[in-house]
Amino acid sequence: xxxxxxxxxxxxxxxxxxxxxxxxxxxxxxxxxxxxxxxxxxxxxxxxxxxxxxxxxxxxxxxxxxxxxxxxxxxxxxxxxxxxxxxxxxxxxxxxxxxxxxxxxxxxxxxxxxxxxxxxxxxxxxxxxxxxxxxxxxxxxxxxxxxxxxxxxxxxxxxxxxxxxxxxxxxxxxxxxxxxxxxxxxxxxxxxxxxxxxxxxxxxxxxxxxxxxxxxxxxxxxxxxxxxxxxxxxxxxxxxxxxxxxxxxxxxxxxxxxxxxxxxxxxxxxxxx
Amino acid sequence: xxxxxxxxxxxxxxxxxxxxxxxxxxxxxxxxxxxxxxxxxxxxxxxxxxxxxxxxxxxxxxxxxxxxxxxxxxxxxxxxxxxxxxxxxxxxxxxxxxxxxxxxxxxxxxxxxxxxxxxxxxxxxxxxxxxxxxxxxxxxxxxxxxxxxxxxxxxxxxxxxxxxxxxxxxxxxxxxxxxxxxxxxxxxxxxxxxxxxxxxxxxxxxxxxxxxxxxxxxxxxxxxxxxxxxxxxxxxxxxxxxxxxxxxxxxxxxxxxxxxxxxxxxxxxxxxxxxxxxxxxxxxxxxxxxxxxxxxxxxxxxxxxxxxxxxxxxxxxxxxxxxxxxxxxxxxxxxxxxxxxxxxxxxxxxxxxxxxxxxxxxxxxxxxxxxxxxxxx
Amino acid sequence: xxxxxxxxxxxxxxxxxxxxxxxxxxxxxxxxxxxxxxxxxxxxxxxxxxxxxxxxxxxxxxxxxxxxxxxxxxxxxxxxxxxxxxxxxxxxxxxxxxxxxxxxxxxxxxxxxxxxxxxxxxxxxxxxxxxxxxxxxxxxxxxxxxxxxxxxxxxxxxxxxxxxxxxxxxxxxxxxxxxxxxxxxxxxxxxxxxxxxxxxxxxxxxxxxxxxxxxxxxxxxxxxxxxxxxxxxxxxxxxxxxxxxxxxxxxxxxxxxxxxxxxxxxxxxxxxxxxxxxxxxxxxxxx
Numbered sequence: 001x002x003x004x005x006x007x008x009x010x011x012x013x014x015x016x017x018x019x020x021x022x023x024x025x026x027x028x029x030x031x032x033x034x035x036x037x038x039x040x041x042x043x044x045x046x047x048x049x050x051x052x053x054x055x056x057x058x059x060x061x062x063x064x065x066x067x068x069x070x071x072x073x074x075x076x077x078x079x080x081x082x083x084x085x086x087x088x089x090x091x092x093x094x095x096x097x098x099x100x101x102x103x104x105x106x107x108x109x110x111x112x113x114x115x116x117x118x119x120x121x122x123x124x125x126x127x128x129x130x131x132x133x134x135x136x137x138x139x140x141x142x143x144x145x146x147x148x149x150x151x152x153x154x155x156x157x158x159x160x161x162x163x164x165x166x167x168x169x170x171x172x173x174x175x176x177x178x179x180x181x182x183x184x185x186x187x188x189x190x191x192x193x194x195x196x197x198x199x200x201x202x203x204x205x206x207x208x209x210x211x212x213x214x215x216x217x218x219x220x221x222x223x224x225x226x227x228x229x230x231x232x233x234x235x236x237x238x239x240x241x242x243x244x245x246x247x248x249x250x251x252x253x254x255x256x257x258x259x260x261x262x263x264x265x266x267x268x269x270x271x272x273x
Numbered sequence: 274x275x276x277x278x279x280x281x282x283x284x285x286x287x288x289x290x291x292x293x294x295x296x297x298x299x300x301x302x303x304x305x306x307x308x309x310x311x312x313x314x315x316x317x318x319x320x321x322x323x324x325x326x327x328x329x330x331x332x333x334x335x336x337x338x339x340x341x342x343x344x345x346x347x348x349x350x351x352x353x354x355x356x357x358x359x360x361x362x363x364x365x366x367x368x369x370x371x372x373x374x375x376x377x378x379x380x381x382x383x384x385x386x387x388x389x390x391x392x393x394x395x396x397x398x399x400x401x402x403x404x405x406x407x408x409x410x411x412x413x414x415x416x417x418x419x420x421x422x423x424x425x426x427x428x429x430x431x432x433x434x435x436x437x438x439x440x441x442x443x444x445x446x447x448x449x450x451x452x453x454x455x456x457x458x459x460x461x462x463x464x465x466x467x468x469x470x471x472x473x474x475x476x477x478x479x480x481x482x483x484x485x486x487x488x489x490x491x492x493x494x495x496x497x498x499x500x501x502x503x504x505x506x507x508x509x510x511x512x513x514x515x516x517x518x519x520x521x522x523x524x525x526x527x528x529x530x531x532x533x534x535x536x537x538x539x540x541x542x543x544x545x546x547x548x549x550x551x552x553x554x555x556x557x558x559x560x561x562x563x564x565x566x567x568x569x570x571x572x573x574x575x576x577x578x579x580x581x582x583x584x585x586x587x588x589x590x591x592x593x594x595x596x597x598x599x600x601x602x603x604x605x606x607x608x609x610x611x612x613x614x615x616x617x618x619x620x621x622x623x624x625x626x627x628x629x630x631x632x633x634x635x636x637x638x639x640x641x642x643x644x645x646x647x648x649x650x
Numbered sequence: 651x652x653x654x655x656x657x658x659x660x661x662x663x664x665x666x667x668x669x670x671x672x673x674x675x676x677x678x679x680x681x682x683x684x685x686x687x688x689x690x691x692x693x694x695x696x697x698x699x700x701x702x703x704x705x706x707x708x709x710x711x712x713x714x715x716x717x718x719x720x721x722x723x724x725x726x727x728x729x730x731x732x733x734x735x736x737x738x739x740x741x742x743x744x745x746x747x748x749x750x751x752x753x754x755x756x757x758x759x760x761x762x763x764x765x766x767x768x769x770x771x772x773x774x775x776x777x778x779x780x781x782x783x784x785x786x787x788x789x790x791x792x793x794x795x796x797x798x799x800x801x802x803x804x805x806x807x808x809x810x811x812x813x814x815x816x817x818x819x820x821x822x823x824x825x826x827x828x829x830x831x832x833x834x835x836x837x838x839x840x841x842x843x844x845x846x847x848x849x850x851x852x853x854x855x856x857x858x859x860x861x862x863x864x865x866x867x868x869x870x871x872x873x874x875x876x877x878x879x880x881x882x883x884x885x886x887x888x889x890x891x892x893x894x895x896x897x898x899x900x901x902x903x904x905x906x907x908x909x910x911x912x913x914x915x916x917x918x919x920x921x922x923x924x925x926x927x928x929x930x931x932x933x934x935x936x937x
Contacts, residue, residue, distance in 0.1 A: 002846055006745040010756075013742045016814065017763045020774035027777060036782045054356070076671040083668035095668060102679055106875020106919070108892040109912040110682070112899050116689055116909070117682035119372040129374035129565060142679045145671055168662045178663075203767050206877055210899065214368075214375040214565075215330060215357055220769045227773060227882060228335075228360060228514050239770040246766045254758065363901035370698045370903055388697050463800070469886070471901060510803050510885045524781070634696045641902040648889045648897065649720050 021243060028233070028240035035231045045237035055238050058222040065133060065218065066202035069140040073197040074190055076141065077148025081156055082182070084149070102146045111210035114139045118211055131213030139211050140201040147200065148193035155189035156182075199246065323402060326568035329575055330355045332365070332376040334558075335514050339591035346578055352571050360513050361470045369394045374565030378572040380429050383419035383557045384472070384630045390425045396562050397424050402573035405580035414597040417557060419631070426559035427576050430533075430594035433619055433627060434473050434554035437520060437535035438527040441543040447527075450481030450549040454504055457527060462507040466516040467529040471637075471644045472630040473554060474501065477529060480552045486628040489636035498643045505650045520544065536593035536616035546616045548623050555627035557597075582606050593617050690909035698903045708910035717894070717911070721918065724891040728873035731812040732820075732866050738813065739820035739865065744854075747828035748836075757825060764818040772811055772882050779807055779883070803885030811879040816872065820865040827861030828854075863930050867923070874919050891915050 028046070032039025049055050080099075084092055102110075114135070122130040163185075167177040183190075205220040212221060219242065226235045329346075331338075335358040343354050357376070359365045362385040369389065381389060389395050400407065406427055414428045436453050440446075443461065447453050457465040467474055476486040478497040488494065509525050510516070517534040519525040521541050528534075535546025562572045579585055582598060586607040589596045593611070595618045596603060603612055611617055632640065690708060692700045711717045746756045763771060777783060779802040789795045801807050831854065839849040877892035889897065891911065898908025 003745075003749050006741055006749065009741045010745045010750075013738060013817075014759060016738075017760070017817070020771050020778060020814070021763065021766065023777055024770060024774045035777065036780060036784075038784075076674055079667040080671035082663040083665050086663060087665055087668065091665075095672065098672075098675055098679075102675060104871050104919070104923070105683075106872065106892060106915065108875050108877045108895050109686075109916060110679070112895060112908060112912060113682035113686040114678070115371055115899065116905065117678075117685050120685060122372060129372045131372050131374075138678055142675065145674065149671065164662075174663055199765055203769070205769055210371070214332070214373040215355060217357070220767065223767075223769050223773065225358060227776070228512075231773070231776065239767070239773065243766055243770060247762065250762055250765055361901055363903065366698060367900045367903050370905075371899070392696075392698060469901075505887075508887065511887055512885070637697060638694070638904075641904060645894070645897060645902060646716055648887070649716055649894070 024236060024243065025240045028236040030233060030236070033233060035233055035236060045233045046241065049234045049237040049241065052234060054217075055219075055222060055234065058217040058219045059238075061133060061216060062202050062219040065137045065140065065208075066198045068137050069144055069201040070194045070198040072137075072141045073144035073148045074194045076145040077150075077193060077197075078152050078186070078190055080145070080149045081153035082178075084153055085156055085161075099146045099149060102142050103150075107143075107204075107206040110139075110142070111207045114207065115210040129213055131211060132216045135211045135213070136208050136216065136218065137201075139207050140204060143207075144197035144200055147196055148190070151193040151196070152186060152189045155186060159185055195249070323570040323573070325350045325352055325574045326571045327351070328353050328355055328377075328568055329571035330357070330375060330377045330566075330568065331575070332357045332359065332368075332379045332563075334358065334380060335360070337380065337592060339587045341591075342579065342584060342587050345584065345587075346575060349578065350571070350574055352568075352574075354575075363471060366392075366394075369563065374563075375567055376563050377566040377568045378575055379561055379563055380558050381426075381561060382630065383417060383426075383559060384632070386426045386559055386561055387419040387631075389561065389563070390420070394563055395425045396564055396566065396569070398427060398562065398576075399569075399573060402570070403427065403577045403580070405577045409580050409582060409585075409598050409602055411597055411599045414557070419557075419629070420559070426561045428597040429558045429560050429579075430589070430592060430596055431555070431557040432532040432594045433548050433624070434468070434477060434529075434531055434556065435535065435546060435548040436527060436529045437538050437544055437546045439520060439523065439538075439542060439544045442523060442526040448547055448550050450477060450551050450553070453527065453529070453549065454481065454500065457504060458507050461526050463509055464524070464526045465508055465528065466510045466512055466519060466525045467504075467508060468516075468531075469511045469513045471640050472632065474529065474647075475640050475643055476628075476630060477549070477553050480549070480628075483551070486552070486554055487630065487632050487636070489633065489639065491639065494639050494643060498646060501643070501647045502650050505647060511648075531594075532616050532619065533593035536614060539616065540593075548619060548627070552626045552628065555624055555629055557629070558594075589617065595619070686909045686912060689905055690913050692906045694904055694906050700906050705906075708907050709914075711907070711910060711914060720889065720894055721891055721914070723888075724874060724876070725918075727808070727812065727876065727890055728870050730809060731816055731873045731876075732870045734809070734813045735817050735820040735869050736862065736866065739817055740824055740858075740862070743821045743824040743828055743861075747825055747831065748833055753829075757822070760818050760821050768815065769878070772815070772878060775807065775811055775814070775883055776802070779810070803883070803887060805884060805888050807883040808879050808888070811883040812873060812876060815879065816869040819868040819872075823864035823868065824858060824861040827858050831857055860930070863926065867926055870926075871919060871923065874922070875915065 027035055029041050029043065030038055031042030031044065080095075084095060087095070115131075118130055118135045118139075122128055163181050164177055167181045172180070203220065204218075205224060208218050208221055209224070212218065217225075219238075223235055223239065226232055329352050331354055333356065346352070347354060359368065362382050365379060365381055366385060366388065369392075386395070400423075410428070414431075415423055417428070420426045436447075436450075438447060443456065445452065445456060445460075447456055472486075475494070475497055478500050479488045479493060480486050482493065482496055482500065484490070484493045484497075488497075510519065512519075513530075516525060516528040516530055517537055520528050520538045523542075532546055532548070535544070538544045539546060560572075560576045562569060566572060579588055580598065582602040583606050585596050585598050586603060589603070589607055590611055593614075593616065596607075600612075615623070688702055689700065691702070691704055691706070693703045693705045693707075694700045742760070746753055750756050778785070780786070781800045781802065786795065786799070790797055790799060801810075836849050836853050839853055840846055844852070875892045876890055877896060880886065880888060880890050880893050881896075886893070892915075895908050895911050895915070898904045898911065902908075
């Protein structure tokens with residue numbers, strides 16, 4: 001009886017979670033210009049969205065930023081994770097605190113701080129305005145390097161280090177140990193971290209909103225600005241395509257990660273960052 | 274006779290401005306003078322016509338340019354127009370303050386032209402690139418007080434701030450701000466929107482209370498604040514961009530807004546735009562070229578382009594805002610119905626009762642505080 | 651002795667590997683925050699400018715009832731969001747952990763929305779909550795909802811939005827603790843005639859406490875700085891601490907004041923988190 005009730009509840013929760021996604025997709029096929037007035041099934045808005053430079057341009061920007069951000073975050077985060085594993089506690093504790101700080105600082109606070117910083121930096125270096133793709137990317141990496149560091153470190157500590165020990169004892173340097181012993185075993189975790197970093201960046205609105213300059217529009221910024229000026233079917237179509245893209249990449253990542261035995265652990269660790 | 278209200282509003286500053294502008298042009302060494310019939314674009318006194326760059330980055334209010342105008346401009350000059358939008362003058366200023374550079378053309382309201390010029394955010398207009406403007410502008414739009422020497426800006430259009438209501442959904446016939454507020458708090462609670470703009474909202478409320486649109490008196494502002502706080506719970510939305518659609522859809526039945534949007538609603542649904550009896554805001558939005566621009570010639574080309582009467586008619590028939598061109602030039606190219614529409618071109622008597630926004634930094638800070646409280650309530 | 655220490659410390663990757671990340675944090679995270687502190691103490695001049703100073707005027711915000719109300723409202727939103735996510739999320743996590751057959755898949759289904767665009771999902775609620783949305787119209791026609799039912803652009807919409815947004819963050823840690831539970835204990839208790847609710851309270855709940863606390867923290871912290879839900883679903887009419895900060899960098903153009911509120915918000919959050927950690931420690935000791 002309790003089980004039935006729980007089952008029904010769970011069903012409702014899944015409905016709650018997926019109804020909005022379904023609605024965006026369904027209404028993207030609405031032929032009418034008015035979003036809520038169903039005017040026949042049509043795929044024309046997808047074509048229009050793909051032909052609209054004010055959507056494709058920000059889309060390219062978002063991809064570029066998210067990709068660069070993921071790579072930088074993976075490098076910084078992995079290096080940090082490797083180092084942290086051997087640091088003495090008195091050194092590790094403050095660094096841990098710093099990493100957690102980057103994760104829990106409200107985005108709006110970090111966004112405005114980064115804005116003031118970049119504006120001041122531009123003035124000090126006499127470069128004028130430096131806001132643009134680069135500042136968005138640099139700002140995104142702060143949060144995402146920490147995400148990668150946490151995931152990689154959990155895996156690194158969890159998998160035991162006797163192989164690394166052996167490698168070092170046999171006289172291999174850190175670099176070749178990393179390449180031959182650690183990297184292959186850490187790859188799934190780094191990949192998962194990078195994927196998350198990519199998603200968070202691709203999806204980010206608040207930080208980008210504050211540190212974007214004139215005309216560097218990312219896709220979330222574009223969608224947001226269209227919200228202020230009324231919902232349009234083109235944006236619906238763009239949104240549906242983004243959803244499809246994210247879902248596909250998640251399924252792909254899921255299939256890749258399932259091959260590695262740790263799938264379950266990762267699935268639990270990742271979103272709970 | 275028509276011209277009286279301008280002089281009343283702006284004293285004799287227009288005169289000063291014209292002579293100042295002449296002097297300015299002479300000083301710049303251009304061989305044309307303002308008195309002379311400013312010739313067709315091709316013969317700008319021997320100087321080569323500056324080459325228009327391949328891009329124009331236009332930062333503007335949303336839905337403020339006819340799509341057709343973009344198309345014609347791009348065809349004519351082979352330049353691509355890149356667009357970005359803001360929702361209020363304050364947002365534009367905030368964006369500039371935040372260090373955004375690279376915009377070639379912006380359209381602030383008069384008072385914001387003054388502020389931006391003071392803050393060093395604008396570059397001077399090169400009048401030698403604007404023969405159409407020199408020829409076609411109605412002189413009463415020259416030397417306006419926010420830019421007495423016409424150094425920083427060229428008027429785009431002008432209008433009023435009042436309210437629009439659906440005559441089929443609102444049976445009362447409100448004509449005053451007081452009625453607007455009372456109806457919003459009464460039978461139409463939850464179906465009313467107001468502009469997302471500090472001067473428009475605070476100023477209109479001050480006017481309702483019988484004070485100046487620009488009052489900086491703390492007591493008067495406090496009264497206005499109380500009125501606004503009482504109104505707040507009854508609002509459907511605070512928006513400058515969506516209310517037109519909301520009133521057309523009937524989600525909102527009354528909205529504090531601008532005349533162009535009011536006229537646009539009235540063109541689609543039974544609705545009326547009202548300039549409140551107590552008064553309100555009269556505004557001029559003007560083209561300006563911000564610092565850090567990368568395509569100044571394209572910006573000038575745009576301004577000059579839309580001062581062509583035919584193009585200007587395109588604009589007016591899209592935005593429903595008054596044109597700063599000489600009226601006789603619009604005769605024949607602009608639809609008679611629009612030209613005689615008093616929502617689009619308000620009567621002198623109506624405008625005589627209105628004030629342009631003009632507030633000191635201290636007054637602005639008081640208003641910002643009210644705005645925060647209003648939003649917080 | 652030294653050898654043992656080395657083993658426990660892990661492999662010998664050099665400590666300087668931390669330096670690039672630390673330098674990065676220093677430049678792009680700590681420096682901006684320090685600068686923000688300096689701006690909070692500066693003085694506003696004219697329409698937009700400010701000069702660096704030692705000016706504590708902005709901190710008057712602390713005893714201004716207006717801003718106190720905004721912080722209280724933010725706290726209420728964060729608490730509501732946390733409790734609601736717990737009430738909705740716990741049974742789901744419990745179901746997956748105890749009864750469900752395809753646990754990984756069901757869990758993934760919880761995570762997937764969290765990974766898809768936040769903005770798009772929120773935006774979708776604009777459509778769903780629109781009074782003209784077909785489902786709402788149907789409910790009105792059936793008389794389930796009043797004819798003038800409309801929550802779009804109200805705090806109610808914001809509340810729905812935040813529960814929706816943060817639910818996955820609550821479910822996952824709870825599931826992680828419940829998954830490790832030995833259900834035979836519960837079954838044994840139930841078999842011995844313990845009413846299910848009592849078995850739940852005596853056995854399941856104490857074991858789930860760490861997960862519940864972790865989930866609550868994950869939901870509560872971002873909610874204190876919530877920005878987008880009030881803007882989109884609340885129609886930007888009712889503002890919370892995050893929006894108050896945003897406003898100072900938008901139409902109000904008062905950077906010093908905005909920086910001050912940001913500092914106050916961080917201080918409040920730190921207090922809340924410290925209180926939480928104390929609570930968690932106590933639970934670990936006695937729970």
